[in-house]
Amino acid sequence: MALSDTQLERYARHIVLKEIGGPGQQKLLGARVLVIGAGGLGSPALLYLAAAGAGTLGIIDDDKVSLSNLQRQIIHDTDHLDAAKTQSAAAAIARLNPDVKVELHEERLTAQNALEIISRYDIVADGCDNFATRFLVSDACFLARRPLVSAAVGPFEGQLATFKPYEKDEEGTPLPTYRCLVPEAPAPGSIPTCESAGVLGALTGVMGSLQALEVIKEITGAGESLTGKLLIYDALDTRFRTIKLKRDPANPLNGENASITDLSHHA
Secondary structure, eight states, rough: OOOOOOHHHHTTHHHOOTTHHHHHHHHHHHOOOEESSSTTTHHHHHHHHHTTOSSEEEEEEOBBBGGGGTTTTTTOOOGTTSSSSHHHHHHHHHHHOOOOOOEESSOOOOOOTTTHHHTSSSSSEESSSHHHHHHHHHHHHHHHTOEEEEEOOSSSSEEEEOTTTTEEETSBBBBOOHHHHHHSSOOSSOOOOHHHHOOOOHHHHHHHHHHHHHHHHHOOOOOOBBEEEEEEETTTTTTEEEEOOOOTSSSSSTTTTTOHHHHHOOO
């Protein structure tokens, strides 16, 4: 589909990039992206994906906007306190870019609905704040053969990785899943929550923006994929480092015969 005059102007700075151009922008406009969590990571990710013209954005979150969210969850504002985060985010996206269709899932992701919801989209950006959901998302993306761009933050540190475990590297070895990075959830209470430890608001902006960037790269084919690598950002030292991830064949969802029933067993 040809870009309209309005779209040519709106996305002009993408179109002049040889790595994206008109064809890449058309891919973005035709893409279906699911963002899990409209919080600290999901907020900048959603805003930049909407600004980039990602054609359909699915948002899944069952929380409401609270005053303490506004220090970092920039898609929300004071006028939307106590509103559903999905509704608040949709309103912000509508103001930013009418090209973007928004699909709302005001619910929690569970073993019962994860595969069905994720299968509707081309790519998933996970910005949730708990390990059970991260495992569930990773497993469902593996089974649905959907790329997963996963981000997480601590008080002053962020992590980002792209997972495509249904593909193989240049040596024919299957690529890693999230479970290869984190084989099992840490013991309860061993990792402080955001409420107890705090988080630097701008850090979530950095990581959520990087997450949107990696989604855009996967959709358009621009640059080198982060697949098989983990990007770590130390905000206090202003330092990035990247480490290579390896496939762990011992993980239960890494077998060719994994099925939807495994989700409820291992999430």
